[in-house]
Amino acid sequence: MTTVAASPARFRDLLVSEWIKTRSLRSTPWTIALTVVFVVGSAAVATLTDGAAVSGPADFPPFDAYPAAGYWTLMLVAASMGALTVVGEYSSGLIRTTTVAVPARGSVVLAKAAVTGAVWTAVGTVVSTGSFYVSQAVLDERHGGVAITRPGVLRALTASALLAPVCALVGLGLGVLLRHAAGTLVTGVFVLLMLPTMFSDGNRWSADVKHALVSAAWNRLVQTWDPEPASLGYTATVPGSWTVFALWPLVTVSVAVFVVERRDV
Numbered sequence: 661m662t663t664v665a666a667s668p669a670r671f672r673d674l675l676v677s678e679w680i681k682t683r684s685l686r687s688t689p690w691t692i693a694l695t696v697v698f699v700v701g702s703a704a705v706a707t708l709t710d711g712a713a714v715s716g717p718a719d720f721p722p723f724d725a726y727p728a729a730g731y732w733t734l735m736l737v738a739a740s741m742g743a744l745t746v747v748g749e750y751s752s753g754l755i756r757t758t759t760v761a762v763p764a765r766g767s768v769v770l771a772k773a774a775v776t777g778a779v780w781t782a783v784g785t786v787v788s789t790g791s792f793y794v795s796q797a798v799l800d801e802r803h804g805g806v807a808i809t810r811p812g813v814l815r816a817l818t819a820s821a822l823l824a825p826v827c828a829l830v831g832l833g834l835g836v837l838l839r840h841a842a843g844t845l846v847t848g849v850f851v852l853l854m855l856p857t858m859f860s861d862g863n864r865w866s867a868d869v870k871h872a873l874v875s876a877a878w879n880r881l882v883q884t885w886d887p888e889p890a891s892l893g894y895t896a897t898v899p900g901s902w903t904v905f906a907l908w909p910l911v912t913v914s915v916a917v918f919v920v921e922r923r924d925v
Contacts, residue, residue: 675774706725743832743841769920811884823878836919
């Protein structure tokens, strides 16, 4: 009798599997839809509030299109959903079935990261673009709108779009490392939202820590005016903020891949 060895799962198969898992959850589309409505709505509210005093394009700060309340909510939801793609399998025991079928655990994590990053990049692009054009629709009535080609505006739009996948991948990496829903969500909230408020731009070491965090980097990237060092203390640079955006998901996912290959499920 001849035996045929099972061929190892291809990475494309892992991507398809993770996509099926993601779209099969009924809560996913509802959560995404409500998040988009809330964040874009917060931009409309912020613009309506500040737009009353607008008399022309020069008076409009593009940051109104990306209010902190809405985008902090986006950070929280994206990080939570990214974490749940992993901790949900740990809590249900499905992760054991997955690792039996695919012993290459690192590839599983990378497939989850690829699907999560793609989904939340799409969500972030919709939210960021929607926020900008909704705010402009409000301001155009007062002749206070700005073009997307205005210096800094496209950078703010891009940074706000990428904020979602960055936070989702950080949440996924934390989920792999901690494997517990409550602990992962609390850690994600602390690292992404609470920790930056503990530091200021007043002295160098504190500013360096703050500028190395995701929310501080996003704040700098959506700032379309030049900072005033004399009044604000140490300020982050635009290239440095982009580097922070790149390093956080890269480091957390890389550490997750390293750890998952070396410990028991």
